[in-house]
Amino acid sequence: MGTDRRAAHRHSHDVCENCNIVLHVVFDSYCWTLDRMSEGQIYVKLSEDKLIPKSDVLSLLRTYNCYHEGKNFQLRTREEDGEFILEGLLNIYWGLRRPIRLQMYDDNERFRPNRNSCVLVKQLSAESNNNSLIRETGPAGDDAAVPEEDECPQLLRTRSDASFMQIQRRSKTRSARDLQRLRTHRFSINGHFYNHKTSVFTPAYGSVTNVRVNSSMTTGQVLNLLLHKFRVENKSEEFVLYMVHESGERTRLRDDEHPLVTRVLHGPCEKISKILITEADLGEEVTYDVAQYIKFEIPVLDSFVQKLKEEEEREIRKLTRK
Template identity: 40%
Template sequence: MLSEMNEAGLLPLVQAGDGRTLSRAEFLSLINTYNCFLKDQTQLHLSYFQGDDGEVVVEGFLNICWGVRRPIRLKIQDEKQMIRFAPLISSDPVSPLGNRRGMSRWGAVYETTTLRPLRQKSYELESESNLFRCMSDASLVKRRSRRGKSAAQRERERQHRFSINGHFYNYKTSIFTPCFGTATKVRITSSMTTNQVIVQLLNKFKIENDPQEFALYCVHQSGEKKKMNNRDQPLWERILQGPSEDTMKIFLMDMDEVEVSNDVAQYLNLELPILEQVLLNLREEETREIQMVISKYQNHHRVLSRMLSCKDSPHIETSV
């Protein structure tokens, strides 16, 4: 929960995205409701702080669903991320134990207790990502992170390549399309714009595509689909809509994806015969509107033509 000191220090009004403001009470209610909804997932709770300029910045994980239709390209694995294999011989030619608490047997390094092969150390995953980690073609490890990581550990995780729904880079399948509707998480702040969030997501998975190829869309339960512009701040959109994805989901889609207005969305769940009748009625209404416009301008054309004809006709004077 948020501390009373933080709550008391808030300004009366909070800027909530492009041109929107919330009262302090409304803001705190939204944050508390959001965190209460995710009470069993504390790593997904939102936190906030107030900068020197008085702006309130919210920080947390944003759930984004994959909705791209064209293939994406993964970057080649960095050399520094390749596994460092254990030496095949002991570092001490005299002692089989070498300088480590292990022993060498038949060219492999073993632990002393049970003669198991020495396990390679692997970097911790971000617990919130809920994704597998890939280091070249080595085994995959899924572990929850511990608190109190060093700066070096955090930097290694930042540079780390994550998988997309279990898909890892290799030369044969480095170009693919993620499964539609599957979700991932990216840690952002409320001050980040749409384009910055897209860049953050692509960097997380080492995606080579240009960020300008993609856009974020708010897809509502009704079927309404609205593209976010670059002035929008996606985390604020999520906060204002609430944490439930049954109401609205945020999708990463192709830039040219067609938007669906709320007026059109209300027809999407109707049966096919009803939709065909709706289309027929719309065509008939369109025909009537077109005919009305044509008739209106034909009438104007006749009136103007008659007036011009009267002006152009010669005036003959008669004398008595």
């Protein structure tokens, strides 16, 4: 009995000693991190539980800005309360399958038609998020057929509220009376025309827009900013952002993730990777392993499945013989 007690005592002592060693290692690591931060080491948040050293971000940022040299997509940096912040334009690609609902009127202006003039509202600049608008006027005939303006931004509009999703293509010529009736119900949100009777549209799949953000903004904040820019009434919880790769891999951006930092980490080339907005209930992540097979034709995939089945049958026969 005495021997067993001594052995148990030694075992418990060894366990306690090992625990102390682990605690010391963790504590030393924590102190080392604090020392680095106290020495002036600044980190950039990728998410709530992931930090990236400022030096690494600056290295990636130089490549990013070099790629966009001479363009509006170069990012600027600043420090605020000891925090290193990136800011600039972020491209987001539309990947919606269902119509979205817009507000009936723009906050800045209600579209007022004029019988003797055709008003064309354009977006002032892709760089601006403040809904600045510019007007251009041109004469319109009274009774003669008038050609439809090709400069008008085209949207995939729905003919009914949301149930009928067939695209209504406009004819190249309309009478002056038809144009007058059309302008009476036409409004502009950030340069995009839509009919206020339906106030719904589906952005063209794969088309791109942009918003001005900074590296402290989370995924939810970026979504809210994008929806506010186009006066979308749908809630931001209905949408998600994905990082889509050329290989077919698709990774969802977490709610606490910072999209601008993610963009910089993945590099500037949007042919290799891009940020896509889609419906929360329709989006699906695609792992790298699965993405390897996406580009194969169905017959090729069927042959893979057949070979796997044959290999499985051979293994089963081997096991049954044993």
